[in-house]
Amino acid sequence: MKRRSLITLLVALALILSVGAPALAEDTIKIGGIGVLSGDYGKYGIAVREGVDLYVKQINAAGGVLGKPVEVLWEDTQADAATAISVFYRLKGQGIVAVIGGVLSGESIALGQVTFEENPPFPQISASASHPDVTAGRSNVFRTCFLDPFQAKSIAQYMFNEGVKKAAVMYDNANDYSKGLYDNFVEKCAELGVEIVAEASAAYGEKDFKTQLTTIQAAGPEAVFLPYYGAEAALILAQANEIGLNVRFFGADGIADIVTAIADKNLLTNISYTDHFSTEAESEMAVNFVKAFQEEYGRLPDISFSATGYDAAMVLCSAIQAAGSTDSDAIVAALKATDITAVSGKITFDGNNNPIKSTFLNSFNAQGEKVFITQVDP
């Protein structure tokens, strides 16, 4: 018994040690793809992977990066931060020069900590992680999806573009998502000279918003911003209609599920909301992307992260090309200097490595189907 157990132990150790075989000579540029690819959240990672793989296929057909083909090595995190760290180390052993990932915020924060602690910090770009901590304080971590509050700026911009002079906003003061959007909206309106004529606060889960709506109505705004989720927005639209407040309403991505919550679908035509991408986008890049995606996978890229994934690969490959080497510092510097027009619009990075980029404004038709309105550039 004793001997047998000892042998088991030794075999196990041998197996562990055999994993760390050194990487072979490089004739490709290897990029690590890290994210959740299975389980409940797997669809988001798979959407990112499809976008990335599509871009890599195209760039390789066009001669690769620095004259070498690009190869993306994918690893599944199973939505687990500890696994994300483990697979990063594993991929690093296989000679990757940069990471695209993670997909979820938790795994991306853990991954960012590890890449940041590398000496020098290791280039990382996420296509979908929206938590502020993913890039905060980490010079080497970037992302191609916007943060939630950023959408409010686009909405303010769009209102300004449409000639709105007086706007109102109703939000939940106690909720991070709502408050963040509100703050950014007010800030951008002040910058553009759009006057906020009324502000009202109502908590999530409320059923009666008429008091607040009456106040807003009295101020006579041309448009109202509603940083809520679909359930509240549906009630607000219905009650606004009852009291005769017929202006345009705007929301952020959280409102997209309003379709399932609203009784009278005609009201949906009054509301617009922002998204990371729209398959009906009209820019040349976007049209080509949707076409190529359909050819490759036989369906529309209906999860926006396919577009941001495509963009992440594009931003990263362009940065490597611009850096002229696979040196970590050079790539990070080139990423920082990114100024590119990609599928989801124009992308540059702010001081926290978050993108300043286009958003896509959608509305609905009376049947509750999504209708693309316009792309709002920063």
Added chain:
Amino acid sequence: MKKKTKSVILNLFSLLFFYLLVVALTFSGGMSDYLSNILVTVCITVIMTASLNVTTGLLGQLALGHAGFMAVGAYVSAIFTRTAALDFGLSFPISLLLGGMAAALFGMLIGIPALRLQGDYLAIITLGFGEIIRVIIENLSVTGGAKGLSGITRMVRAFSQDSAVSSVIQFTFVFLITVLIIASIFTLGRSRHGRAIISIRENAIAAEATGIPTTKYKLLAFTIAAFFAGIAGGLFAHQTSIINAKMFGFNKSIEYLVIVVLGGMGSITGSIIASVVLISLPEVLRAFSEYRLVIYSLMLILMMLFRPSGLMGTREFSMLEAWEGMERFFRRLFKQKSSQTRMPFQPRYDVWEGKPVLETFSLGIAFGGLKAAEKIDLRLMDNEIVGLIGPNGAGKTTVFNLLTGVYAPTEGQVVLLGKPINGKMTHQITQDGIARTFQNIRLFKSMTALENIKVAFHSRMHYSPLSGILRNAQCLSEERGIDIRARELLRVFDMEDLAEVRAGSLPYGKQRKLEICRALASNPKVLLLDEPAAGMNPSETVELMQTIKTIRHQFSVAILLIEHDMRLVMGICERIYVLNYGRVIAQGSPEEIRSNPEVIAAYLGTRKAEEEAAVHA
């Protein structure tokens, strides 16, 4: 002895060799960050599974919320290193200790309901506890809510500027903690406290009747397991840099439980081996990572089919011998004089000569409307052998249960050595001087005969759990003392050569004897034997009679025995009580009883009773 020394050297050197190998590889660049990260994961898993094995394996209580303790440790430790303005090298060890202590506190809290419950009920409580922890963490602001905590310092880079040096320090630290925890679990398992915990798994009723405060030891086991899990949590938090409540959910607990089951519940080395294999296997078979859970399940099914007790069962790899050998080596090295052997066992001779040692006054119990026993007046003189007989269902075992505190009497008094013992717990009564055997043998089956006896010496020993873990002089001298005493006791029963045999594999007659032997080890003044001759053949019975006579003199005990074998009862009892329908219907010498018409009626029935029975039938 020689074999032991060899295994000591082998174990010690393989540990040292492994450690040095890792260090050498790290400095030579052969140890990638990937491998050192996996090694840390393995160590954390080893701590988690080994500690889970304390409750699930040693104590034998299924716990489904072990990751909850890990969560408590992880959060407390992470919050401490984030807020304390100390050097990481200092704040980190402190934070681990705090994390462990906080988890231990929760372990104690969960242990309190566990005192009253066992089996499935306890499993559900621990399951609930795991979920409660998760929900609380998700709703507190200090824990970062559902988003969790991020930006926790990662230990792999924090110890030094040089990444290789820092990595080596990390490994040294984690490896040392793991080895220390495993060693503590081993030494604790070998101490009187460990025996007490294992005896509860083997037979909780017998453990209590042998003088083990079972509630206290359940609590101790939960607390210790939680403490170690808390430390593992602290390590985990500083490995990943981000924690959130979902990481410590039900699935995590189950993953650890699966490893424990695969390794063998009750075998610490089994847990270690299973951890190493199950953590490294998915890494090796990365391509199959999506099928990881399928592989787990498959292994589990195969294991249950072919090795239901797990890889190692309850057996241990030779680590313990290594530890003991190392101790001997160090003691020799430092020429530490072995301290005086303490002899914890002294029979209570001649204290109550000629006086009653046990008396009951109108003792009775009612279960609802049913009076199972009433107005029982028994009196046991010093050194007396008294029989308690009666037809089936007369309430004999009920009387035993009343005397030993298994049931609380609803009326009357029990006086032992002049002091009332009503309302005391079974183990207290055992410590006060009543020991018993059971109608259906209740030995600690997977423990050796010697260990069975040692469990009963528990209350004669005094060293603390910490002494047990450290194996200090007090612990060793007491252990040596009871080893001698336990063997002496076995010799009295001609069982010395069976000392190392597992109690469950002893022949029936020997098991009966061992049970009596174990009862005597708790140094009773009164010995209650519940049908000691049941299932014995005539020659074994004759031998038993001889034994009972011997122990009465050698151990100076009064014996009260329930028996149906009239040859035995009439042969050795000086007085006999006859019980029927929960009442004493007769008492006296064997001769008097034999000719008592009421007794005859109770056993054989009267004409009148027969007639009545016929009418009612």
